[in-house]
Amino acid sequence: MAAQGSTFKTCGCRDEDGKRLGKRCPRLRRANGRWNSGHGTWNYQLELPPTAAGARRRPLRRSGFCTQDTAEAELTKAKELLTIAGDDETARVQIADLITTTVRATKALPEPETVRRKVRTGHDLSHSITVGEYLDTWLAGRRNLREGTRRSYAQHIRLYFKPHLGHIPLDRLRVQDVDRVFDAIDEHNAQVVRARQTGDLRLCAKVKGRRVVSPATKQRIRATLRAALNKAIKERIIEVNVASLIELASGKAPKALVWTDERITQWERDFAAHIQQMNARRTRQARLEPHKRIGEHINRLDAYAGAPRPSKVMVWTPALTKRFLDRARQHRLYALYHLIAFRGLRRGEACGLRWADVDLTGGTATIRWQITQIGRETFHGKPKTDAGEASIDLDSTTIKELRAHKARQNTERLASDTWTETGFVFTTPAGEPVEPNQVTEQFLQLSMEAGLPPIRLHDLRHGAATFLLAAGYDMKVVQETLRLSSLAIASDIYTSVLPQLARQSAEDAAAIVLKAK
Incomplete structure (x- = not known):
């Protein structure tokens, strides 16, 4: 009617x-x-x-x-x-x-x-589901996610989407709403950078423990929302995925650079000036606010880890890598750093390696497990990709170091009244698996003590790829050794050509022309 x-x-x-x-x-x-x-x-x-x-x-x-x-x-x-x-x-x-x-x-x-x-x-007309409600429902329904991926999705929802979009009805979500999420991230980044540059204690306290959200991370944050909205489209709740319409900077991995003598000299000058400026600001802050307890000196390890560098991904030369290994040799986890540097394991893969998967006689190690850490929690699971679950060959030096490590571990087992047999290659003095974050912190400490320019622990993996190329092996060997899912990833990410290799390639190319008849 x-x-x-x-x-x-x-x-x-x-x-x-x-x-x-x-x-x-x-x-x-x-x-x-x-x-x-x-x-x-x-x-x-x-x-x-x-x-x-x-x-x-x-x-x-x-x-x-x-x-x-x-x-x-x-x-x-x-x-x-x-x-x-x-x-x-x-x-x-x-x-x-x-x-x-x-x-x-x-x-x-x-x-x-x-x-x-x-x-x-056929949806209920009496109830309009909000973005926050739908994201919770969507994540709860993803049953086959890796724990690390689930935690990553949950973190994106908790930190970015619920505060800014959670109250909006899902069918009224617009592009400008999602834009505001990334505007807030940019403002957060500006605060973190300003805190690092000025050393302002109030601002430093406000952003303590927070890092700059990189373009690659922004892409991952957007991907979380895009995946959820794709499901909403399939359920015919919405018709357009507004997350796909957001323009973001490319999340392409930064170019890896080698620590040449020139770059090290410049970094040493910049680092010294950075330390001096931060100490001066801290002293000035103490004078302005004498009622507050302000330490006289900054944490040098934190300053070292956060010091500016030419690229986010930096690689040591063979000589610098040897210098690190010489310093780390007396540490009980030396074999772990040696294994990463020589064979390019990921941090979680090295921490998750078990003696049952190591054949010291045959000279192989099978990567079946990894330990990931999110905050204070650790999770045991399969490697990052299907390609990551494979056997790698061990060189004679690495086999020797693993044998020595096993002997030291046996000594610790016999000397401990609280030893727990877990079967892991790298453990605490009580036999428990090591935490990845502690491995990283110890790596930075050893690097600083060796007087080396800073790199991330993961950059030892880049170095392993670079050394294979310098030794004359092709990209396919790099891909198989590092267990990458494609040759393109190997060529795009894990190739920082050593200066001597670049010079030799220039000489070889020139020789072709000069010797032509």
Whole structure:
């Protein structure tokens, strides 16, 4: 049945008895009978279907429109909403309920296209799921995720999407809403950088423990939302994935650079100046705020780890790598760093290596497990990719170091009253598997003590690839040794050509021309 409705004009004038005149006010029309545009406002009334409980009348009355056209336009929109149900009387009642509750809450009508989509897909008209609610439901339904991936998704939802988008109805999410998430990330980055540059204690305390969110991480954050919205499209809740429309800087991995003598000299000057400036700011802050307890010196290891460098990915030359290994040799986990430097294991793979997967006689190690750490929690699982689960060959020097490590571990086992047999190659003095973050912190400490320019522990893996290339092996060998999923990844990421290799290639290329007849 077609919905009936009408528009009319009223005002707030009252008669002698104080009663509102409403539509009866003579000032609503001019002397010529036309409407007086300067007096009163336009209204409309539409009879909605009765409630499921059987109420006789349910009029929708809306007022305050400046012109009859605007009132007619909204009346037409309300009629359009009721026609969406077609001959389905139950759906008509549900749409009428939705109109009533939406107008009461927002002072506006629901969008016909949204209602039409919900009716078409069979979704509940009485409830509009928010972005936060949907993301929680989506993540809970992802049953086969690796624990590290699940934690990463949960972190993105908790830190970025819920605070900024969580309250927005999913079907009303817009591109500009998602843009605001990344605007907030940029503001966060600016605060972290400003804290590092100025050494301002208040700002440092505010951003303590927080890092700059890189372009690659932004891409991963966006990918989390995009994956969830793709599921919403399949469920026919929404029609457009707005996360796919966001423009972000490329998340391409930074180019790996080698620590040449020139770069080391410049870094040493910059680092010394950085330490001096931070100490000066700290001293000045202590004078300005004498009531606060402010240490006289900064944590040198933190400053060393966070010191600016030519690229995020830096690689030691063979000589620098040997210098690190010489310094680390007396440490009980020396064999772990040796294994990463020579065979390019990932940190989690080295921490997760078990004696059952090491064949010292045959000279192989099979990478089956890894330990990942998120915050203070560690998780045991399969390697990062299917290609990562494979056997690698061990050189004679590495075999020798692993034998020596096993002997030291046996000595620790016999000397300990609290030893726990876990089967891991690298353990604590009590036999428990080592925590990846502690391995990284010890690596930085040893690097600083050796007087070396800083690199990440993962950069030892880049170095292993570089040394293979310098030894004359092709990219395919690099791919297989580092167990990468494709040759393209090996060539794009794990190739920082050593200076001497680059010079030799230049000489070889020139020789071809000079010796031509």
